Amino acid sequence: MKHDKILLEHGGGGLLSHDLIAQLFVPRFRNPYLERLEDSAVLNVDHRKFCFTTDSYVVSPAFFPGGNIGSLAVCGTVNDLAVCGGNPLFLSCGVIVEEGFPMASLETICDTMAEKAAQAGVQIVTGDTKVVARGAADGIFINTSGIGVIEYPSPLSVKSISPGDVIIVNGTLGDHGAAVIAAREKLSLSSDLLSDTAPLNGLIAGILQVSPHVHCMRDATRGGLGAILAEIAQAAQMRIDIDEKNMPIQDNVRGICEILGFDPLYLANEGKIVVFCAESDARTVLQTMQQHPYGRNAALIGRVGSSTPGRVVLKTIIGGERMIDLPTGELVPRIC
Amino acid sequence: MKFIDEYRDPALVAGFLNHISSAAKRLARPVTIMEICGSHTYAIGRFGIRKLLPDSIRLISGPGCPVCVTSARDVELALYLASQPNVIFATFGDMLRVPGTGGDSLQKKRAEGADVRVVSSADECIGMALSHPQKEVVMMGIGFETTAPTIAAVVTACRKKAINNFSVFSVHKIVPPAISALLADLQLNIDGFLCPGHVSTMIGAEAYRMIADAGLAAAITGFEPVDIVEGIWLILQQIENRQTDVAIQYSRGVRPEGNVRAMALLESVFEITDASWRGLGVIPQSGLVMRAEFAAFDALKKFAIPDIHSQDIPGCGCGDILRGIKLPHDCPLFRKVCTPVNPVGPCMVSSEGTCSAYYKYY
Numbered sequence: 001m002k003h004d005k006i007l008l009e010h011g012g013g014g015l016l017s018h019d020l021i022a023q024l025f026v027p028r029f030r031n032p033y034l035e036r037l038e039d040s041a042v043l044n045v046d047h048r049k050f051c052f053t054t055d056s057y058v059v060s061p062a063f064f065p066g067g068n069i070g071s072l073a074v075c076g077t078v079n080d081l082a083v084c085g086g087n088p089l090f091l092s093c094g095v096i097v098e099e100g101f102p103m104a105s106l107e108t109i110c111d112t113m114a115e116k117a118a119q120a121g122v123q124i125v126t127g128d129t130k131v132v133a134r135g136a137a138d139g140i141f142i143n144t145s146g147i148g149v150i151e152y153p154s155p156l157s158v159k160s161i162s163p164g165d166v167i168i169v170n171g172t173l174g175d176h177g178a179a180v181i182a183a184r185e186k187l188s189l190s191s192d193l194l195s196d197t198a199p200l201n202g203l204i205a206g207i208l209q210v211s212p213h214v215h216c217m218r219d220a221t222r223g224g225l226g227a228i229l230a231e232i233a234q235a236a237q238m239r240i241d242i243d244e245k246n247m248p249i250q251d252n253v254r255g256i257c258e259i260l261g262f263d264p265l266y267l268a269n270e271g272k273i274v275v276f277c278a279e280s281d282a283r284t285v286l287q288t289m290q291q292h293p294y295g296r297n298a299a300l301i302g303r304v305g306s307s308t309p310g311r312v313v314l315k316t317i318i319g320g321e322r323m324i325d326l327p328t329g330e331l332v333p334r335i336c
Numbered sequence: 337m338k339f340i341d342e343y344r345d346p347a348l349v350a351g352f353l354n355h356i357s358s359a360a361k362r363l364a365r366p367v368t369i370m371e372i373c374g375s376h377t378y379a380i381g382r383f384g385i386r387k388l389l390p391d392s393i394r395l396i397s398g399p400g401c402p403v404c405v406t407s408a409r410d411v412e413l414a415l416y417l418a419s420q421p422n423v424i425f426a427t428f429g430d431m432l433r434v435p436g437t438g439g440d441s442l443q444k445k446r447a448e449g450a451d452v453r454v455v456s457s458a459d460e461c462i463g464m465a466l467s468h469p470q471k472e473v474v475m476m477g478i479g480f481e482t483t484a485p486t487i488a489a490v491v492t493a494c495r496k497k498a499i500n501n502f503s504v505f506s507v508h509k510i511v512p513p514a515i516s517a518l519l520a521d522l523q524l525n526i527d528g529f530l531c532p533g534h535v536s537t538m539i540g541a542e543a544y545r546m547i548a549d550a551g552l553a554a555a556i557t558g559f560e561p562v563d564i565v566e567g568i569w570l571i572l573q574q575i576e577n578r579q580t581d582v583a584i585q586y587s588r589g590v591r592p593e594g595n596v597r598a599m600a601l602l603e604s605v606f607e608i609t610d611a612s613w614r615g616l617g618v619i620p621q622s623g624l625v626m627r628a629e630f631a632a633f634d635a636l637k638k639f640a641i642p643d644i645h646s647q648d649i650p651g652c653g654c655g656d657i658l659r660g661i662k663l664p665h666d667c668p669l670f671r672k673v674c675t676p677v678n679p680v681g682p683c684m685v686s687s688e689g690t691c692s693a694y695y696k697y698y
């Protein structure tokens with residue numbers, strides 16, 4: 001069935017988003033850089049490799065425990081560059097703000113952006129501001145683009161993943177999603193939930209320095225770990241096996257998921273990467289992560305198998321199996 | 337979360353699985369157990385329980401997903417109410433994408449401009465009604481005995497606060513009459529029922545007596561893996577001993593008499609009436625409508641409802657699936673035409689729907 005109107009779900013990072021990109025955008029803009037559909041485009045200029053990415057931020061509420069739209073706008077773009085092996089250098093910042101938005105909030109957001117940019121070692125070198133009439137936007141939207149230089153010798157890409165690779169994440173899953181949902185629902189029980197928003201370029205540079213056999217990295221943002229793995233399994237046409245008992249998930253995140261009927265594997269992260277590397281490098285990568293402040297709870301969660309078709313199979317805590325597919329529908333609580 | 341972990345302990349699960357497989361060997365015949373409730377269907381899929389059971393033990397899903405059993409006409413009515421001018425239509429999320437007779441859904445209505453809002457609990461409607469005094473907030477009241485008291489509480493609160501721009505479109509249903517309808521269905525071939533723990537905390541254990549009286553096994557069961565495998569084991573024991581009863585596995589939640597206060601609240605706002613279920617047809621005394629005293633909060637009375645055309649979705653086997661006669665794989669549309677992105681029937685939409693659970697987890 002073709003949709004004749006855009007649905008919210010087209011922006012959810014699940015199957016419909018995928019279809020929209022594959023059927024509407026890619027055929028019209030087609031070129032080899034775009035077609036790779038990784039987190040950043042990798043560009044060759046004068047024998048040097050650059051990565052280039054863009055992302056728009058529309059989070060609601062704009063302020064949530066552990067961050068605000070500004071920290072997301074810097075960290076998200078920095079991370080998209082870093083997972084492609086890039087050293088992020090420059091960002092742009094486009095702000096669309098609604099008439100009547102509190103000036104003090106805008107100041108706080110920009111202070112946060114400056115602070116995160118300094119922490120990540122990037123400069124915001126160009127920008128744009130548009131103000132729209134009340135009701136034409138919901139508070140504030142931010143777009144950032146970023147450029148970085150790639151020095152890691154081998155290409156980080158889904159295509160480089162091979163059977164036997166191990167899968168490592170740098171910490172607890174679903175923190176950002178849970179914090180935003182809790183803020184949105186005004187749930188008082190969850191005052192200790194904090195978004196994990198963080199720039200991960202330092203952590204990633206550390207990994208790339210010690211491990212010559214990293215094959216692919218992704219940041220597990222919208223759609224969470226589940227969506228990223230399902231996407232990768234499909235693109236690589238390889239089976240991925242993960243083990244529920246090794247998933248690092250905070251108790252309070254599990255709690256809110258139990259109450260509202262969410263699956264933490266599909267909750268968004270803003271400071272979590274998934275690393276695919278050769279088994280021989282597993283220990284080094286894990287240790288390097290665990291020594292970094294943003295990787296203390298790093299864990300090896302699964303492996304890449306050789307059998308096709310490409311799908312993700314989760315071994316449940318009690319030893320059963322279930323499939324992990326691209327999420328569908330908006331994230332909604334169950335009703336019964 | 338230590339509380340939950342205890343009920344997810346792999347060693348405990350393994351223990352019950354051992355009991356189950358020896359009981360299955362002794363029985364030496366196929367045993368079919370129906371999980372009545374969608375939350376069980378979901379949990380069984382999520383924890384991968386089906387694969388851990390011996391081949392001779394078959395779990396089938398029943399009519400306990402509120403969204404799935406909502407009749408085609410009620411879906412059409414929801415779409416009609418949501419499109420009325422000046423209405424904020426509040427609904428639980430699972431209802432959003434349920435396709436109506438002409439392929440419309442609340443989600444599509446929203447994209448076309450209808451003010452459809454997803455709530456996770458009914459009391460959000462109170463604030464909504466207060467902050468939009470010039471609009472009518474219509475809440476779709478959907479769910480079984482667990483949800484209906486929460487809606488009743490909101491209605492009562494609105495009456496107290498004299499909030500006049502709030503109404504409920506009730507498609508609430510109650511579980512026991514549906515079970516009786518299944519028991520009377522000769523096509524059905526079931527040895528026992530896993531009864532839903534949370535509904536039972538409300539209605540109590542005795543509400544399921546007719547199952548045991550019909551000579552079938554029953555266990556009121558919680559929704560964690562240890563609960564479910566223990567519930568299955570209790571059912572097998574009853575079958576082995578040829579002594580049927582309503583066992584209470586979920587003793588941490590269920591009292592024999594249920595939650596008397598919540599039920600009284602429910603009964604103060606709703607009264608029981610015949611209701612039409614998708615797949616099961618009209619079941620006598622199985623639905624909840626608002627009492628006459630609450631007509632001011634009854635969307636069906638507040639709005640002039642025209643003749644509404646509705647029809648079951650051609651080709652969709654949800655009806656037979658809800659009766660436990662067919663599995664999703666038996667539906668020719670499953671996976672090929674009907675997917676969670678393009679759901680043909682409601683069983684593919686709701687996270688508790690059988691088709692959705694089979695699509696996601698198997």
Ligand code: SF4
Nearest residue numbers: 653654667674681691
């Ligand atoms: S697969 Fe789709 S069409 Fe078939 S019974 Fe299920 S919901 Fe209906």
